Amino acid sequence: MGAARRLDDTFAALADPTRRGVIDLLREQPLRAGELAAAFDMSPPAMSRHLRVLRKTGLVQEDAVEDDARVKLYRLRPERFSELRAWLDEVEAFWGEQLQSFKEHAERTRAKKRP
């Protein structure tokens, strides 16, 4: 149940193009909150909330930088992506049975109509 709720949040997080864009940028290098806001021509508060969403789902993580305590450096976190991959694997595990099931359902329906 907890896992399902987390998947909800994960997919919702990824549904937003800005957030997917953020992930795309962080793929190459960690970036500061302000740099990300600028990259998407967006107000800092708006980006801040996107980052909160990504943090909450665990897709992203904020690190401090030793020189300046005001700066938050954001980077990706692999674990949650693995979870997503696990879901995909589970769904795709059943392709082979689809055709067979289709035939079975046809049988089932026909049987109901002609008992």
Added chain:
Amino acid sequence: MGAARRLDDTFAALADPTRRGVIDLLREQPLRAGELAAAFDMSPPAMSRHLRVLRKTGLVQEDAVEDDARVKLYRLRPERFSELRAWLDEVEAFWGEQLQSFKEHAERTRAKKRP
């Protein structure tokens, strides 16, 4: 660009728990629109719209059943899931470089402050 838009829709489609539930059921066997509505204790119109969303993203496909032209049988369509997997692969391709990039960014920041 078209692909990005489609990813938007795909993730948005999967963000809804009902629609993920539908996919979960269809994984085992194709089902009728009415059967799906009943399975989630939901009005037929509500389910109909969920199915429209899933159809639009191509995650699901509607087939006719030869006996009764009123009935629409829904089943999964593997192709779009592959597309999702491709996105995941792309994102995950860069894990190895993360640590290195982190160091580089630290350098970059420090250099800016002490030129």
Added chain:
DNA sequence: CAGATGGTTAACGTCAGCGTTAAATATTGC
């Protein structure tokens, strides 16, 4: 200490998504 800088929270408006019921469309079977 005063001002500037980096970031987040608060308050507000707008728009899109989800559910419901009522109506419409198409098909079946007597």
Added chain:
DNA sequence: GCAATATTTAACGCTGACGTTAACCATCTG
């Protein structure tokens, strides 16, 4: 032809997400 069945479309209300600006907190710097 006419009632029943399967599904979709239409119209309505509500709630939640996203963006903006203003205010707030912490930290750095001269």
